[in-house]
Amino acid sequence: YCHLGEREERLLTSYISPIVLLKKKDSVKISDYVSPRNPFLGCMVPYSPLHVLIMDGLDIPIVCTSANISDEPICIGNEEAFNRLDGIVDFYLLHNRDIVRHVDDSVLKITPKGNEILIRRARGFVPSPIVFDEELPDVLALGGHLKNTIAVSTKNYVILSQHIGDLETFESINAFNRSIDDFLRFYNIKPNYIVCDLHPDYISTKIGEELAEKLDVKLIKVQHHLSHTLSCMAENSIINEDVIGVAWDGTGYGFDGKIWGSEFFVIKGNEIKRTHHLLPIKLLGGEKAIKEVYRIGLSLLLDSSFSDSEVKEFFNEFVNTGVINTLISMYKGGVYVESQGVGRLFDGVSSIVGISHKSTFEGQSAMELEFESLLYDEEVNEVYGFKIVDGVIDWREMIKGIVEDLRKGVPRGYIGKKFHNTLVRIVEVVVKELSNFSGIRNVVLSGGVFQNSIILDKTLEVLESEGFNVFVHKKVPPNDGGISLGQIAYVLRFVEK
Incomplete structure (x- = not known):
């Protein structure tokens, strides 16, 4: 069905068992509606006993998707599935074992030159920490608006949450709030700082403002593309180095109130200088x-x-x-x-x-x-x-x-x-x-x-x-899924120092 290289095979069969993007063969017998106008298929192998039991009875691949409406978190309870998926699915396979929290599949791809890109960091990666060589303050970072993750730092490590998603639906915002409560309770953290995006209208920013006031904690707002750059620095253990940062994406709120997304930064000592950007x-x-x-x-x-x-x-x-x-x-x-x-x-x-x-x-x-x-x-x-x-x-x-x-x-x-x-x-x-x-x-x-x-x-x-x-990124995504790590890195580089 797809071209499979050695690197892709190792990823598919690893303990992480992620979804790996593979190039379709010309003769692939999978409906074009599965990935329309896209030469790749997201593929995974059975990674749970239930998967194995299902696939043992089949000699064809099956097309899977998560149990949710677009932009909402996946369903984790039987009643929740009945209510949210009513009229969409024909049959339900239920279990009497409760699921505590939603965790999506992780997604990766290998580029033609062999570079690994982590697109979504979730099952298999979470809650593996990003480890530092120094003691860290207790910080809660709330990430951005799209592809949201949160993160906490304590002792000498940072733990990122699973992929929460886009904070554009009631269900997603509820999942975001539950993740915050889970992390603070599970890791027994009383944050010294709460960090959020600079954008005044992001849901994560508004919740950060409310939470900081409630907990009587200092709130720090970090520019979106600076968080991108610092995220990559943190995972590569160069948080205190001088760097030239290139942060390119679609949208982010700038220091000047304009929409940024083509940033070149020079970060030297305690100075941050934005030097170049696109013509608007x-x-x-x-x-x-x-x-x-x-x-x-x-x-x-x-x-x-x-x-x-x-x-x-x-x-x-x-x-x-x-x-x-x-x-x-x-x-x-x-x-x-x-x-x-x-x-x-x-x-x-x-x-x-x-x-x-x-x-x-x-x-x-x-x-x-x-x-x-x-x-x-x-x-x-x-x-x-x-x-x-x-x-x-x-x-x-x-x-x-x-x-x-x-x-x-x-x-x-x-x-x-x-x-x-x-x-x-x-x-x-x-x-x-x-x-x-x-x-x-x-x-x-x-x-x-x-x-x-x-x-x-x-x-x-x-x-x-x-x-x-x-x-470049290898442990967290280059997209907004890595923003929360960058927000904590800002505290380490520019606040605590």
Whole structure:
């Protein structure tokens, strides 16, 4: 059904027994609806006696999914399953043994260059601690909003919770609160600090404010992308080192109240300096543009000096002309939110190239652009043009180059690879510049964009060939699942010192 390498086989049969993403074979006889527009399948082997009993009676694979509605925690009780899954499932397999807390399966993948990426850290990893060489204060960290985990530090270790998920439903928020109570009670911790994200509207931030007041504990708010960088530093035991941090993702609340997501940091001693970021991208309709990513593609084209009629040519086939005209009017009237997230650049380019125009889950359009590029067999070494002025990375020359290639009939996979190459070149150019003036040779890569196999592989290859010490995630995810560790690391580096 799938191509299985030695590394993947070792992971599948390890005591962790995670879900491993494997590339489908061309002849795979699994419905396209299982992983639509995705060349990978998430595969696992039976890891419990119940699994073994079921599979012993079958000579075919089975398609499994967790017992929950999208964005909600998995059901752990019989009555809960009856109530929440009513009308969805046909049969229930029940047991009289109570489950105390929900724990999802962990998810990993191996990149083409053999780098291991932990996408979701849960069963098999939790509650294995991140161990430090020093005594730590008792801290409770509440993580972010998406892919939430919490963490506590005590003695000389940090324990991260299982994957809790996106704090966007009543059930998820309840699971979040239960996890906090569980951790404080189970590890007998009375925190000296509570740490949360800087974003004022995150549920985790609001609960942190309430909890800090209730427990009469100091509350510390840490910028999202700084937490990403510090998370990677903590798991690599370089929390006290000077580093150049690259934190790329979709969204995070910045020190200036703007939407960040393309950060280059220089962390030296007790100083944190944000040095570079993307030219802001206009989100027509705000958050709706993250779902309907053609809105981002349209704004990228308009920003890159394409005419209204040229823009309409790109989207007329699948977007109503009236909608396009409205979006153009919104652009000209300044009715938009600006984002500096690299994830949004992926979204817009995915739409312009004609790969994905709407996302039904976080990161879908960016992933489909990555997949199209991975499946293009020819080697591509070219890059698109870009400019860097006063720390602002201007992507408009790149958009013009992409359109020029499209008009020449260049394959989408080729354009996708060239786009990825350009982002890697940006990292290379900026890191070398920052190293030249700071003398720092340690580079930390974090954020959801570094789940992208092409970006991770090529960035590592380029920077290591230049003699940099490059640190990436191996014990916690590069996505928001690692934010809580970074929040504790902030206390260790900048508060307790």
